[in-house]
Every structure is written in structure tokens, then in C-alpha cells.
Amino acid sequence: MKLPSRTSLSFLALLLPLATSLPTTTSSATALGSPTNFYIVSCTDGPDDTDTDTDTFDAIAYYPRGTPNPPDASQSPSAYVEINRPSGPIEGELHAAEFAGDKWFNVRIDAGAGLLKPGEIAGSGDFEGEPFVCFKKSGVVWGEGKVRCEARYWCPSIQV
Known part of the structure; x- marks a missing residue:
């Protein structure tokens, strides 16, 4: 029976910590990222029984715990501005x-x-300080x- 050489054993000893430190599933890698999402939306407000006007506005919607992509119409954001x-x-x-008590989301959508x-x-x-791509x-x-709000842009976190 041939015994492993000292060099082979040293090499294996170096590989063991590396192999055990790597994620074993994609879910563990996903768990490292931020679930935060923002949507830039265009909304209509009205009419209702007392107001016959329909207003429009644009807003940034905040989903701090993530949302399915695309979200369904019943899933309201935590806040919108x-x-x-x-x-x-x-x-x-x-x-x-401004969201979540003096935390600011700054976004620039490219011209065109x-x-x-x-x-x-x-x-x-x-x-x-957390980066997002839109x-x-x-x-x-x-x-x-x-x-009623429709998405124009979706901005998920790219922090991992």
C-alpha cells in the first residue's frame, strides 16, 4: 500500500478550509444580497364619488423586504414619495x-x-451607500x- 506523500497531505490540508468556506447552494448566495427594491411609478389618483377629477403623479415606491418581480397589484409598497x-x-x-426615517434614495434615470x-x-x-441598478x-x-400605479422603472439592489 502506497502512503500519500507529505506534499499531497499539505496540499489537501490547504484545500479543506477553502472548500468548506464556499457556498453550497444558490440560496445561500442569494441570502447575502439586500432584498430592497424601488420602483419609479406613474400613478392616477381618482376619480371617486366626491371628486370627478383624475390627477396624475410620479413617485418612488419603497419595498424594503423585496417583492416578486413583477409584484402583483395587491402588494402595496411600505411607502411611496x-x-x-x-x-x-x-x-x-x-x-x-426620503424613506425609513431620514434615509435617502437618490436615483438618476438616463436621458432617453x-x-x-x-x-x-x-x-x-x-x-x-447601497448601490442599485434600474x-x-x-x-x-x-x-x-x-x-393605481404602473411601473416605469424597477431598481433592485446589487449589493452582495
Whole structure:
């Protein structure tokens, strides 16, 4: 019987800590990332029984614990902050919104991003140092009462 050489044993001893430190499933790697998502949305507000006007506005919607992509219309954000009333262009400008007690989300959607196809990279954001990338998006994000909002851009965290 041939015994392993001292060099082979030393090499194996070095590999063991490396092998045991690697993630074994994709779920453990996913768990390291942030679940936070933001949506840039365009909304209609009204009409209702007492108000016959329909207003429009743009907002940044905050989902701190994640959301399915795409979210269903029943999943309201934890908060949203209006950035335009009435709705208007948001591309090519920096927008900032305060969430979760003095924490700021800053987002810049690239000029011309409105012409992109859904899923294409449209800009970037930052939430207290956590980086986000924004994609062109479409479809209903949520509705509550007389307010209905459609996604324009989806910004998931890219922090791992």
C-alpha cells in the first residue's frame, strides 16, 4: 500500500478550509444580497364619488423586504414619495426621496431611457451607500383605493 506523500497531505490540508468556506447552494448566495427594491411609478389618483377629477403623479415606491418581480397589484409598497405632480419626464434628472426615517434614495434615470425596451438598463440609484441598478419596466405595480400605479422603472439592489 502506497502512503500519500507529505506534499499531497499539505496540499489537501490547504484545500479543506477553502472548500468548506464556499457556498453550497444558490440560496445561500442569494441570502447575502439586500432584498430592497424601488420602483419609479406613474400613478392616477381618482376619480371617486366626491371628486370627478383624475390627477396624475410620479413617485418612488419603497419595498424594503423585496417583492416578486413583477409584484402583483395587491402588494402595496411600505411607502411611496411623489416626485412629480402632475406626471412628467423623469429621465435625465436626479430625484431624491426620503424613506425609513431620514434615509435617502437618490436615483438618476438616463436621458432617453423612456425609449428602451423593458428589461434594459436605464439608470442607477443609491440608498445610504447601497448601490442599485434600474431597469426599464412596465405593468401595474399596485393599486389602493382610487390610486393605481404602473411601473416605469424597477431598481433592485446589487449589493452582495
